[in-house]
Amino acid sequence: MGVTVLQQFPIVENRTGPLTIDLLTKRISALGATQQGQFLVDCETFTSIQQLGHQRTVHVLHNSEQPATVFSILETGTKTIPLATDGLFDLLMTKMNNFYTAKKQTKVESKGPRFEIGDFLVKLGSVTITQNFKGVLVEVEYKPCVVPAMCWELMREFLQGFLGSSVPNTPPAYLQNRMQEIYTPIDTIHQYLEQFTMYRKSPGMRT
């Protein structure tokens, strides 16, 4: 498990989602990457019912990179509580259906091919909200390192190398506060949730 940076890739006017993925696949393959299967990250959001008082939101996320784990992030309004649990958590959520109801039309997914190139792991995900294509998210993981501050420069260079100038020079907002800390899988989940929330808020495609 190394440091992961999630980057949104803008879609040009006259290009569709699959075309964008194709373009990126060509670019990364040209660098010498080999495809190693597919990946999937999904997110479902539950909100507490009125009777429980102050409204709380639970985001339940799955990452195919950690197949035995269910991640959940509880937002109480004042703070967010991340939780990594066993697969049985899904069953627990169905039991709690009466108190936490799933929001309609909010299932977000990012899936696509997964590439390996040296120490880097590149995932090209097309984001869909209930089957509607929303945009493209590129995840890059640098496996040998666990402290973001030590490898950000390298990762930025690599990202800019095949994504172009759309990659900013500063690390993502979420990572900026945690540059010196040890990176954990839940940090990846936080980045995904931030991106997914933005996709939900924006109508239509993000460019």
Next chain:
Amino acid sequence: MAYNSNSVNISVEAPIENQIQEITYDGQEIYQAPLTLSESLAKYAQKIDFSRALSEINVKKESGDNSDDSKSDGDSKDAFQSNLWPWDSIRNKLRNAYQEVCVLSDVLTIAKEKRYMVLDPVQQEPIETKPMVQIYARKKALTGAASVLLTGAERLKTSQNELLRNRSTPDFHIELLRLRQNWRLKKVSNSIIGDLSYRTAGSKYAQSGMFEVTKAEEEEKSSSPPSSPMPVPAPAKSNSSLRVTVPSELQGVAYIEVLCQKDQEDLCSANINLLNSAPTTANPDVHWQQKLEAAQNVLFCKELFNQLAKEAVQLQAPIPHMVVGNQIMATVLPGIQLVIGLCHSTSSEKKSSQLTPPPSKSDHDHVLEHSLHQLLREVHHKNTHHPFPHPSSAPLGPSKKRYLAGPMAADRYELLEMTQSETLLEQIIKQAQHFFMRMRTEYVLDTIAKEVKDPLISSHWNTLNSPTQSCVKINISTHGYDAVCRTPLVIHVGEKSLKCICRDGKVMHMSYEPQELRDLIFCHINQHQILAVQALAKTMGWQFLGNSNHLGLGAVEPLGNASSCLLASPIGDRLIAVRCEPQSGVQVSVVHSPRTDFFPSRLVTERKWEHLGGQFREVRLEKMEGRNFLHKMELLMASLTSNS
């Protein structure tokens, strides 16, 4: 009168208790059942014996009037029979008796008058007595009485015997209690069923290990010894009042045989057998404890073999494992096969072949025997002993690591690693491979130690090792010069490879071929000689000019390179060159410069040029004195030093 008034009415009646029919030996009284009213009446009625009187009457009647009366009688009988009155015959008999009594009283009255009838005594003729008949009769009566007494005595004796025997053999219930302390029993309707399988210990083998507990019938056996099929009637050994019945497929003796074959030739074998003195369990007289243990052993061996066979079929080995009948064949190393066989003799007729052990196959390896056994036990243990704490909601079985995989967010590689586990067969093959590697290493080291005398080679095996890894430390030293130079080597013996850690910290990996190890040791012997000469030179005050471990000069060696070194005497006038080759041994050459005498020639005109050195002359080491190479070198250096 007063007595009369105080008189008590005494009623005399039959006791309420019933008549005692029999008193058994233990003092228990067996009563007759009381008669019902009708039964007692019938009994009393039967006491009346009318037969004689009736027959006399009949005779009289028959003599009197033959035809008419009998006819009328028949008619009347028919009529009565039609009535079906049960007391009919008795009434008839009573009526006849009454008739007779009437006639008798008439006769008596007539006789009393003495006018018409006089009663005279009649002279009776004496009854002739036959003495022989009497003797026979008495004899018969006496034998009858004697037989009654004898049977009585017999019964007393058997009861006495039983009492004695019961004192020596424990009671059935006590024995059952003991059985229950060691074996699982349960009561199913009227029988006691036990379970000898390893299921409670974690086994998942499907075959059941049920046995039945019954009470031994001692009396039946003692009363009919010829009928019981006892081959050897030994009364002393079967003193148990309890008998266990084991299913036929678990009877007999079973063991697992492990053979290592090299080109169809047995190298070593191991027999797994829990009970060394295998009892013939088919024999009914074996004690139940031994019988059950043997049956359990059979079950264990079957499970072990079943598991191994299953794995052998499933495993994808480069050379596929073979399962033929009761044998599994797996290739351990090229040319060496591991054969695991299940031997199970069920019937007692194989007893003779059992007792003479199968032709002893050179080495009986207790280690393989033990480890196979241990491996299955380990599986059993893992099945029952789940790591704590158990999540109450999660299924039992996964390892602790797997439980934590979710919350610790393990990635797919870690999860994949968790799923991989070694099967029993793989483990035993690894152990066998290690066994061979160890044997080969031992052999190589021993032969080299025998071949090479000059540097001494001593090897120390670590006593603590695992079934798949062991370690040997090798010391190369010269006798008498241990303190001067010593070359240590450490060899880790693995499953299919050797790892050698050399003196300078270099790590060499070798395959299972013994020749590689042999070459390595020879190279190190060479190196040792050169290093030892250098170390010796230092102590002798000689100067060490240079050395090369891999000399590019001279003939090409079949293995390794020649190594050499150059030494100079303290004042520098003499040089010794040593060349060491793995194949041809050590060559030593000496040069003097300047020579003590100088003859100017056309090329070398001045004495100073002599300092450049000259011709090296080889020393014939074999002609020199000294115990070994280093000793010879010491003497050589000493002599060259003193000369100067």
